[in-house]
Amino acid sequence: MISPIFHSHPTVxxxxxxxxxxxxxxxxxxxxxxxxQINQKRRKLCINQYCNLTPKFQYKKQLPEQKLQDxxxxxxxxxxxxxxxxxxxxxxxxxxxxxxLPIDQKRTQKLYIKKRPLLDLFLQxxxxxxxxxxxxxxxxxxADKVLDILDPDNNLISHRLYRGSCSFYNGHYVxxxxxLNRDLHSILIIDDAKFSFVFQPENAIWINPFYNNLDTxxxxxxxxxxxLSILENVYIQHNVIDTLAxxxxx
Numbered sequence: 001m002i003s004p005i006f007h008s009h010p011t012v013x014x015x016x017x018x019x020x021x022x023x024x025x026x027x028x029x030x031x032x033x034x035x036x037q038i039n040q041k042r043r044k045l046c047i048n049q050y051c052n053l054t055p056k057f058q059y060k061k062q063l064p065e066q067k068l069q070d071x072x073x074x075x076x077x078x079x080x081x082x083x084x085x086x087x088x089x090x091x092x093x094x095x096x097x098x099x100x101l102p103i104d105q106k107r108t109q110k111l112y113i114k115k116r117p118l119l120d121l122f123l124q125x126x127x128x129x130x131x132x133x134x135x136x137x138x139x140x141x142x143a144d145k146v147l148d149i150l151d152p153d154n155n156l157i158s159h160r161l162y163r164g165s166c167s168f169y170n171g172h173y174v175x176x177x178x179x180l181n182r183d184l185h186s187i188l189i190i191d192d193a194k195f196s197f198v199f200q201p202e203n204a205i206w207i208n209p210f211y212n213n214l215d216t217x218x219x220x221x222x223x224x225x226x227x228l229s230i231l232e233n234v235y236i237q238h239n240v241i242d243t244l245a246x247x248x249x250x
Contacts (some may be wrong), residue, residue: 061181062165063133070131070158074240075182076231077175079191080136080143086114086212099145113146114212122224127156129235135161135189137173174198188240190227202241205230
């Protein structure tokens with residue numbers, strides 16, 4: 001059976017867009033694949049950058065060296081909005097928690113957060129296998145408030161990266177894995193927005209977007225469970241690119 005993680009699903013429009021805090025909008029598939037030849041050249045350049053072969057091409061490293069407890073682990077980059085959670089400015093049914101963000105000196109905006117099914121278990125399992133980097137195109141003030149609730153003891157997520165760590169390319173915020181100070185053969189990203197990993201599609205798992213306006217009586221969201229089975233195989237094989245390619249070729 002072809003894994004749904006690697007293939008398109010019908011698009012469900014979001015209930016609302018939290019454009020001031022989070023970042024997400026739809027992109028046609030061709031935007032991801034039309035630059036494949038350029039991506040391949042960029043991939044070779046990235047490897048050279050990581051190996052310090054050409055000093056003039058060095059970029060600012062977005063991550064420090066791995067912590068002692070993560071030493072030798074594969075790095076797993078997780079998107080936030082519509083991958084792990086869904087956020088709304090209006091109160092939604094069965095929301096999991098809420099946060100408030102300042103609009104100006106006198107006003108605040110309350111946001112209602114819905115966690116994707118099995119999120120807590122997913123984060124716990126992933127933290128045992130991988131070095132987790134939360135890599136979001138959202139702003140720090142918003143993301144930190146959410147992550148402080150999802151990971152209150154700060155023992156699941158090793159690092160947090162925000163909009164400022166993204167590369168702006170063709171009108172989109174792209175998460176360039178070359179800048180993360182990790183071997184490209186030992187890093188992968190999970191994201192609902194395909195343009196986020198346009199530079200390294202071989203290192204990516206695309207996940208169906210999660211929105212809070214889905215009718216749960218008609219649609220059971222088991223995406224994190226499906227992804228976890230893939231990640232367990234990546235962990236066992238200790239090989240990102242070949243393992244992900246084997247799922248795409250099914």
